[in-house]
Amino acid sequence: MNAEQKAQKANDAALELSNVSEEDRNSLLRGIARSIEGKEDEILDANARDVEEAEGMLERGEYTQALVDRLKLDEAKVASIAEMVRGAAEQDDPIGETLxxxxxxEGMNLYKVSVPIGVVGSVFESRPDALPQIASLCLKSGNTAVLKGGSEAEGSNRVLFDAVREATAESDAVPDGWLQLIESREDVETLLGMDEYVDLLMPRGSTAFVRHVQDNTKIPVLGHTEGVCHVYVDEDADSEKAEDVAYDAKVDYPAACNAVETVLIHEDAADGFLPRIAERYDDANVEVRGDEATREVIDAEEATDDDWTTEYGDLMVAVRIVGSVAEAVGHINTYGSKHTDCIVTEDGERARRFMExxxxxxxxxxxxxxxxxxxRYGLGAEVGISTGKTHARGPVGVEGLTTYKxxxxxxxxxxxxxxxxxxxxFTHRGFDGEW
Amino acid sequence: MNAEQKAQKANDAALELSNVSEEDRNSLLRGIARSIEGKEDEILDANARDVEEAEGMLERGEYTQALVDRLKLDEAKVASIAEMVRGAAEQDDPIGETLxxxxxxEGMNLYKVSVPIGVVGSVFESRPDALPQIASLCLKSGNTAVLKGGSEAEGSNRVLFDAVREATAESDAVPDGWLQLIESREDVETLLGMDEYVDLLMPRGSTAFVRHVQDNTKIPVLGHTEGVCHVYVDEDADSEKAEDVAYDAKVDYPAACNAVETVLIHEDAADGFLPRIAERYDDANVEVRGDEATREVIDAEEATDDDWTTEYGDLMVAVRIVGSVAEAVGHINTYGSKHTDCIVTEDGERARRFMExxxxxxxxxxxxxxxxxxxRYGLGAEVGISTGKTHARGPVGVEGLTTYKxxxxxxxxxxxxxxxxxxxxFTHRGFDGEW
Known part of the structure; x- marks a missing residue:
C-alpha cells in the first residue's frame, strides 16, 4: 500500500474504532503492553542495529550525540514503555463524556458528547518510545493513526509497530487498518496533502520541521514550534525564590522547550539578584549573555537582538535589565514564542497584571x-504542547485528540x-443527564 | 491605512481589549445599540442607495433577487439590529471563566481560564446586519476584528461601521483600533495571508467562497461549507412524525444550510410513507427526484449520483430507498457533508446505532x-456553524471566539x-476556585 492508501484505510477504520467500548480499548492497551514485553529481545536487537548505524553517521558528522542518545533503548526503557502503555489503560476515558x-x-433533549477526532497523523523523530506512546494515546481516545518515525529509528519502530499491531490484530474489537506505518520521506509530504482522510497532524521534532508541516498542510496541526520562555524578576521579588526559579528553569533540563532562555530583571533588583544568580549559573556551566546594563553589574558576553529570539536549548541564557513590569511584558510579547513565561514577585497585584x-x-x-x-498539570499522558491558539493551547492531554458531536x-x-x-x-434548561 | 496595517492595528489593540472589564464591554455594547438607533436615517439612506444600485445589477442579470432581498433594510430591521446588539450585552461573559x-x-495552584482568541477576521456577503452582529460578538468576547462586507452593501456597511466605531471611540475603556473595515476584494486576499496578525477567520458566504478561504490561508477557519443534510425514515418510524419532520426539514426554510436535501427511506416504510410525503411536498411546490425504487412508488424525476451531493438550497429534494439502517448510514457518510442528519424511528436501539x-x-x-x-441549541447569539472537527463543531456560540490560558x-x-x-x-486535587 502507498501512503495515500494507508491514510484511506485509517479513515475507513475510524468510525468503527470510535464505537469500540472503553473496556475493549483498555484491554487492547494491556495486550499491547504484554506484546511489547514479549518482544523485548527483538526490540533491543533492532535498536542495537539502529544505534550502530547512527554511530557511524555520528562519526561522519551527520548525526549529533544527542540524537544517538535519544535513540538508545535498554531493558529498563522497554519495561517503562510497556508501563506507559498500561498507564493509558488506567486513565479516565476521554470519549463518550456528556459535556x-x-x-x-418538553420531550426534546440536546446532548454534547465527546468523540474521537477521527484519524491522527503523526510524524516524529529519533525517540523510539514515541511510536508506542502515540499509538496508545490514539487507541485510548478511539482514533486511528498514521505514523511516521525518524529514519534513524526505522528498525526499532518496525518491531514496535509489529508489537502493537499483532496485539490488536488478535482482537475482533478493533478494525484491522486502525494503525498504519509509513516510512519514506516522500510519504510525509503525501500525508500533509491528505486532508480528505486525516483530521489532525501531530508533528514532533525541530522547530523548523514543525513549521514546515504547518506551512504545507491544510490539516489542523497540534504542535509547538519554539519555546523562548522568560523569567521576569520583579523589584519586589523574594531573592531566594527568584534564584531558585531562574536556576531550575534553565538548569533542570536545558534542552526542554519549557526551559528559560531569557531572564528579565527589574533595574532595582539587578544589584542584589544578578551577581548571585550569575554565580550559580557559572557553577552549572551556564553561559550568560547580557545587555549593556547587565554587563555593568556582572561579566558577561554581549547579547544582541538575535539572542532575544533564540531558543538555545542548551546551557546558555540571555539577561536583560528592564525599567518596569510593562517593559518586561512588552519584551516578552515582542520576542517570545507565546509558550511559557513567569514573574517572580511578592506583589500580587503586579503579578496579575503581568499574567493577564x-x-x-x-x-x-x-x-x-x-x-x-x-x-505536571495533572492532564495524564501528554499528547504534546500546543503553541497554537485554537483547539488546544499549552500542554495537551489525551482530550486534545477528541472533538464532540x-x-x-x-x-x-x-x-x-x-x-x-x-x-x-424553548425551555433551554440544563439537567444532569448522560447520553 | 492598507489592509496589512489595519490587521496590525487590530493586533496591537488585542491585548488591551482582552483586559477590558465585563461591565465596560457590556456598556459599550449598549452604546453601540443607541448609536445605531441614532443613525437610523443615515443607515436607511445609505441602504436605499445600495439597493438601487443592486436593482440595476439585478436588471442586468448580475445579481439575484435573493441577494437584493437580503440587502434591504427598513425601520423594523434597524430596530432589530439594535436589539440584537443589546442582547449581546445581556449574555453571560464568555471570558475570564475558570474552566x-x-x-x-501545597501552595501551588493551576488555573485554566477562558480568554479572547485575539484578532478575528470576518468576510461576509450582502446582509448588512452581519457587520454589527459580528462586531458585537467580537467585542462581547474581547476580540478585535477586521471586517470585510460585500461590495453590494458597501454604503450600508460604512454607516454601520461608523455607528459602531463612534460609540466605542467616545470611551476610554476600549483601544482605538479594535475594529477595522476593509473594502476591496484584493484586501481579502491580503487578510488571508495575515497569519501573523489574525488568529481566526470567519467567512460567511457561498460554499465556493468558504472553500476558497480554507484553501488559501494558514489561519484557522471557523465556517461551514455545504449543508447536505439527510432525514432517514426507518421501518419502525411513526409515520406522522416522519412526515412532519421530513416536511419541516425541507419546507420551513429551504435556503438554510440545515434544510434537508436527501430523504432516505427504509424499503418497508416506502409504501406507507412515500405517497403521503410526496403529496405534502407537492402541495408546497417541492420538486422530488427519486432513485429507481422511489419511482416505482411515486411519480418523480430521476435522481442521479450528482443529486446525492447537491445542496439544492431550494424547494427540491432527493429521495432514495435503502435496505437497512447500515445502508442509510453508509449513504450519509459517503455523500453527506457532516453537517446535520436525522433518523425517524420508534426503535431506540436503532436510533442510537444511527446516531453513533x-x-x-x-x-x-x-x-x-x-x-x-x-x-435553538441555547448557545445564545450564533457565531456560525462549523463543519470543521477541531476547535468548534456544529453550531457555535460566542465561546467559539475564545481560547484559554x-x-x-x-x-x-x-x-x-x-x-x-x-x-x-504532586497532589493534583481539583478545587472550587476562581482565578
Whole structure:
C-alpha cells in the first residue's frame, strides 16, 4: 500500500474504532503492553542495529550525540514503555463524556458528547518510545493513526509497530487498518496533502520541521514550534525564590522547550539578584549573555537582538535589565514564542497584571517555567504542547485528540411550531443527564 | 491605512481589549445599540442607495433577487439590529471563566481560564446586519476584528461601521483600533495571508467562497461549507412524525444550510410513507427526484449520483430507498457533508446505532434537521456553524471566539524537587476556585 492508501484505510477504520467500548480499548492497551514485553529481545536487537548505524553517521558528522542518545533503548526503557502503555489503560476515558445536557423543550433533549477526532497523523523523530506512546494515546481516545518515525529509528519502530499491531490484530474489537506505518520521506509530504482522510497532524521534532508541516498542510496541526520562555524578576521579588526559579528553569533540563532562555530583571533588583544568580549559573556551566546594563553589574558576553529570539536549548541564557513590569511584558510579547513565561514577585497585584498581559499559553507566578507540562498539570499522558491558539493551547492531554458531536433526542419536533402566533418557547434548561 | 496595517492595528489593540472589564464591554455594547438607533436615517439612506444600485445589477442579470432581498433594510430591521446588539450585552461573559482549578502541590495552584482568541477576521456577503452582529460578538468576547462586507452593501456597511466605531471611540475603556473595515476584494486576499496578525477567520458566504478561504490561508477557519443534510425514515418510524419532520426539514426554510436535501427511506416504510410525503411536498411546490425504487412508488424525476451531493438550497429534494439502517448510514457518510442528519424511528436501539455511526456534527432522533442552530441549541447569539472537527463543531456560540490560558500561582516551586530520592509528589486535587 502507498501512503495515500494507508491514510484511506485509517479513515475507513475510524468510525468503527470510535464505537469500540472503553473496556475493549483498555484491554487492547494491556495486550499491547504484554506484546511489547514479549518482544523485548527483538526490540533491543533492532535498536542495537539502529544505534550502530547512527554511530557511524555520528562519526561522519551527520548525526549529533544527542540524537544517538535519544535513540538508545535498554531493558529498563522497554519495561517503562510497556508501563506507559498500561498507564493509558488506567486513565479516565476521554470519549463518550456528556459535556452538556440541555432540555430544549418538553420531550426534546440536546446532548454534547465527546468523540474521537477521527484519524491522527503523526510524524516524529529519533525517540523510539514515541511510536508506542502515540499509538496508545490514539487507541485510548478511539482514533486511528498514521505514523511516521525518524529514519534513524526505522528498525526499532518496525518491531514496535509489529508489537502493537499483532496485539490488536488478535482482537475482533478493533478494525484491522486502525494503525498504519509509513516510512519514506516522500510519504510525509503525501500525508500533509491528505486532508480528505486525516483530521489532525501531530508533528514532533525541530522547530523548523514543525513549521514546515504547518506551512504545507491544510490539516489542523497540534504542535509547538519554539519555546523562548522568560523569567521576569520583579523589584519586589523574594531573592531566594527568584534564584531558585531562574536556576531550575534553565538548569533542570536545558534542552526542554519549557526551559528559560531569557531572564528579565527589574533595574532595582539587578544589584542584589544578578551577581548571585550569575554565580550559580557559572557553577552549572551556564553561559550568560547580557545587555549593556547587565554587563555593568556582572561579566558577561554581549547579547544582541538575535539572542532575544533564540531558543538555545542548551546551557546558555540571555539577561536583560528592564525599567518596569510593562517593559518586561512588552519584551516578552515582542520576542517570545507565546509558550511559557513567569514573574517572580511578592506583589500580587503586579503579578496579575503581568499574567493577564503576557500573551502566552502558560503564565506563572513564582514557579519555574519547567512546570509547563501535561503530566505536571495533572492532564495524564501528554499528547504534546500546543503553541497554537485554537483547539488546544499549552500542554495537551489525551482530550486534545477528541472533538464532540451534538445529539438531539425528540419526539417529532419541528421548528415551524416555534414561530409565529402561538409559537412554542424553548425551555433551554440544563439537567444532569448522560447520553 | 492598507489592509496589512489595519490587521496590525487590530493586533496591537488585542491585548488591551482582552483586559477590558465585563461591565465596560457590556456598556459599550449598549452604546453601540443607541448609536445605531441614532443613525437610523443615515443607515436607511445609505441602504436605499445600495439597493438601487443592486436593482440595476439585478436588471442586468448580475445579481439575484435573493441577494437584493437580503440587502434591504427598513425601520423594523434597524430596530432589530439594535436589539440584537443589546442582547449581546445581556449574555453571560464568555471570558475570564475558570474552566479548571487544580492544586498541583501545597501552595501551588493551576488555573485554566477562558480568554479572547485575539484578532478575528470576518468576510461576509450582502446582509448588512452581519457587520454589527459580528462586531458585537467580537467585542462581547474581547476580540478585535477586521471586517470585510460585500461590495453590494458597501454604503450600508460604512454607516454601520461608523455607528459602531463612534460609540466605542467616545470611551476610554476600549483601544482605538479594535475594529477595522476593509473594502476591496484584493484586501481579502491580503487578510488571508495575515497569519501573523489574525488568529481566526470567519467567512460567511457561498460554499465556493468558504472553500476558497480554507484553501488559501494558514489561519484557522471557523465556517461551514455545504449543508447536505439527510432525514432517514426507518421501518419502525411513526409515520406522522416522519412526515412532519421530513416536511419541516425541507419546507420551513429551504435556503438554510440545515434544510434537508436527501430523504432516505427504509424499503418497508416506502409504501406507507412515500405517497403521503410526496403529496405534502407537492402541495408546497417541492420538486422530488427519486432513485429507481422511489419511482416505482411515486411519480418523480430521476435522481442521479450528482443529486446525492447537491445542496439544492431550494424547494427540491432527493429521495432514495435503502435496505437497512447500515445502508442509510453508509449513504450519509459517503455523500453527506457532516453537517446535520436525522433518523425517524420508534426503535431506540436503532436510533442510537444511527446516531453513533453517522459522522456528522449534529445527529438527531425524531426532530427536524432545522433545529441545528445556535439559538435553538441555547448557545445564545450564533457565531456560525462549523463543519470543521477541531476547535468548534456544529453550531457555535460566542465561546467559539475564545481560547484559554494556563496560570500557575506558586511560592518558589521548582521541578527539581519532584525528582529523585525524597521527590515531592504532586497532589493534583481539583478545587472550587476562581482565578
Amino acid at each position: 452538556t445536557a440541555r432540555e430544549l423543550d 498581559n503576557v500573551d502566552s499559553a502558560s503564565v506563572f507566578h513564582n514557579v519555574s517555567t519547567r512546570f509547563s507540562d501535561g503530566f 451534538w445529539y438531539i433526542e425528540g419526539d417529532g419536533h419541528v421548528v415551524g411550531e416555534y414561530r409565529g402566533e402561538d409559537a412554542r418557547d | 479548571t482549578a487544580r492544586e498541583l502541590d 455511526n453517522v459522522d456528522s456534527a449534529s445527529v438527531f432522533h425524531n426532530v427536524s434537521t432545522r433545529f441545528s442552530d445556535g439559538f 494556563w496560570y500557575i500561582e506558586g511560592d518558589g516551586h521548582v521541578v527539581g524537587e519532584y525528582r529523585g530520592e525524597d521527590a515531592r509528589d
